[in-house]
Amino acid sequence: REFVEISIKDIDQVANSSFPLCMRHLFEKLREDHHLKHGGRMQLGLFLKGVGLKLDDALAFWKAEFSQKVGSERFDKEYAYSIRHNYGKEGKRTDYTPYSCQKIISSTPGVGDHHGCPYRHFSEENLRAALGKMGVGNRAMEDVMDKVRNRHYQLACTLTFEAVHGSSCDAGINHPNQYFSDSQKILHP
Ligand code: SF4
Structure with missing residues (x-):
């Protein structure tokens, strides 16, 4: 790996x-x-x-x-x-694994929390602002919002990935660490 x-x-x-x-x-x-x-x-x-x-x-x-x-x-x-x-250095010394998209999407952030999946947990206004800051253009933004309205959060994230990298992500995003490694592969081939 x-x-x-x-x-x-x-x-x-x-x-x-x-x-x-x-x-x-x-x-x-x-x-x-x-x-x-x-x-x-x-x-x-x-x-x-x-x-x-x-x-x-x-x-x-x-x-x-x-x-x-x-x-x-x-x-x-x-x-x-x-x-x-x-890091598994205390307690039961379990080596905890990073959360998958599914786990993050199904979390329930409360007031003052910033975890969760923005495609699911942000207001439309905040999500649009965040995507704009990432450099997602108008057309791609509407495609992303369309997926969000249909509750396809991972597809929304996949479209964002494709928009900001100018490159396709055929497997689709299912884990934040996969997003990261796929991005690094494109940026540092
Ligand atoms: Fe949501 Fe994307 Fe994070 Fe997965 S990687 S939890 S789809 S923002």
Whole structure:
């Protein structure tokens, strides 16, 4: 299996070019608020593990953000454990796998949560704005919105992938980490 590894220094650039909308949203909110609630930490944290962010880099990445909000001591005390836990270094030492689209789409984000699938959980207005920011043009946007209205969220994500990469994605998107690796294959063949 092909293994792509990312480091913290190029994470912003990689997020911008190859993260699906669900992860871009979490990533932007984390940078903006220096905080994410549990559901968001799990969804983004396991995705980042899946794209090859090493545990030490993951700890440094989350700490840099969270310590701006809660201080580094509280980060070490309350949050570092769950990151090590995601990497199977605590508790039952289960190696947790990143969430699939199906799991993310069926999640139920509450007020103040940023996890979930934007195609399902965003308002139409917010979704259009987010797609515009990704560079999805008018025609493609209407095709995406059409899929969303018919509750075909993964197809909506697939059309977004095709619009921003100018390249087809025949298999369709069924996992955020697949979106990422397919994107990297196109950008760095
Ligand atoms: Fe993320 Fe999957 Fe939704 Fe795309 S379809 S935004 S990869 S959960």
